[in-house]
Amino acid sequence: MELYHWPMSHNARKARALARHLGVEVEEIALSMQDKDHKADSFLAINPMGQVPAIKDGDYSVWEANAVLIYLAAQSPNDLLGQSAQEWGHITQWMTWQSVELSPVVVPLHVENYFKRVRGLDADAAKRDAALAKLRVLLKVLDDALVGKDHLVGGRLTVADFAVAGDFTHAKNANFPFSDFPNVARWLAGIEALPAWADTTPPTLG
Ligand SMILES: N[C@@H](CCC(=O)N[C@@H](CS)C(=O)NCC(=O)O)C(=O)O
Incomplete structure (x- = not known):
């Protein structure tokens, strides 16, 4: 799966950190905000808000950082999503x-x-x-x-x-x-x- 980010983004940072913490295999793709990569049609097809983070996993995509965290945590058995x-x-x-x-x-x-x-x-x-x-x-x-x-x-x-x-x-x-x-x-x-x-x-x- 691909995790779109921007190195300065605090919203994307937490997703990158969780993926690394859990050992979820993601390809981190750094967009250039300066070049407006996040407003390109190819990225808007993944996140119509034109914001990072966003994940593309095959035909599936998910955006909003906290939703991305839940998707990442659900990739492996762990107790980071709560137990009750x-x-x-x-x-x-x-x-x-x-x-x-x-x-x-x-x-x-x-x-x-x-x-x-x-x-x-x-x-x-x-x-x-x-x-x-x-x-x-x-x-x-x-x-x-x-x-x-x-x-x-x-x-x-x-x-x-x-x-x-x-x-x-x-x-x-x-x-x-x-x-x-x-x-x-x-x-x-x-x-x-x-x-x-x-x-x-x-x-x-x-
Ligand atoms: N509510 C969104 C906010 C995401 C957001 O604002 N990301 C910033 C980077 S920290 C961004 O992509 N800004 C570009 C823009 O809004 O055009 C989330 O939690 O994911």
Whole structure:
């Protein structure tokens, strides 16, 4: 199967990391955003949204990073997808929270605190401060959920950890305030210690 990505993409990174962690055989295909490969008809036939990650497996394709994680995890027997109704509920809860609540806050912070800085552009202070205030609210929710825990669900690694940690791929470069959220920092350090996570670290810009 083919996994389409872009080396800087935090959404694709979590899929690349999970495939490597589980030993799922994928051909990683790096698209060039600069060349607009993701808007070419050949790629839009795989993901009509023109976004990475996306998987093509024979005649089948799947996109949206969290759906890609589920497809990858289902390729082999493992317990990363949960083992009970309660675990399935919580895994879906955190994956939905990442996509609906966290991602819309993280992306503007990447732009204002990181991508503009490396291009020598000034951050829009109002946008940055609004996103940072929302991020703090979300990090408090995550921090409280991680008190005394190294993983989000079931006391072991699941796709929920990959789903949420992906959004912190550029956290250091974008100055996320982790020092105020020690449980998040501890949990993230555990994910970052996975060889598959380290192997998929995007290059640092600037
Ligand atoms: N909700 C999607 C978002 C995917 C997404 O925005 N990917 C970015 C890279 S991190 C992308 O492909 N951007 C190009 C574009 O939107 O045109 C997911 O979780 O997969």
